[in-house]
Amino acid sequence: MTYEEWFIQQGKLHANVMKKLEDKTTDEVIEYFKFENMVKNEPDFCPLYKDNKKCHDMEDLNCYLCACPNFRFKMEGFEKQDGKTLFSVCNIKSRDGSQYVGEDYIHQNCSGCIVPHRAKYIKKNFNRNWFEVMKDVRS
Structure with a gap:
């Protein structure tokens, strides 16, 4: 994919989830998106839910932003870095982020960062x- x-x-x-929550306050929506509720x-x-597994090892994981607004991707890639195509990056250069590096590609690895899940x-x-x-x- x-x-x-x-x-x-x-x-x-x-x-689809938000349609169910149209009458809820912001705080109620955020509460609903807690991992355990989801x-x-x-x-x-x-x-991951079928195995009751979290994508990030943290207490109070919230899934409202299951992807981060600071993530950036380009389907054709941003640029070459050490001869590899850079497909995704962290816009805030989170110190908890890293990169997946393959033979000819680089992708942002957000698994160590919990910024959008609080x-x-x-x-x-x-x-x-x-x-x-x-x-x-x-991008």
Whole structure:
């Protein structure tokens, strides 16, 4: 699956959950997206939910921003770096991020970063439209 395909699919899944929460306050929506609630209430939202597995090892994991607004991707790649195509980067250069490096490609690895999964960050960047929050990820 390409970044673009995942992006569109995840946005649609998010919109479907948000339809159920139209009458909820921002705080109630954020509460609903806690990992434990999502595993129980939205098992198809994430493939990891079927195994009750978190994508990030942290307490109070919130799945509202299952992707980070600071992530940037280009389908054709950004540039060459050491002869490899750089396909994705972290816009804030998080110290907890890293890179997957293959023979001819480099992809951003966000698994060590928890920035977008904290309720405080989500509330600061909240928008009921996931695509609006994520509008800058396509570079």
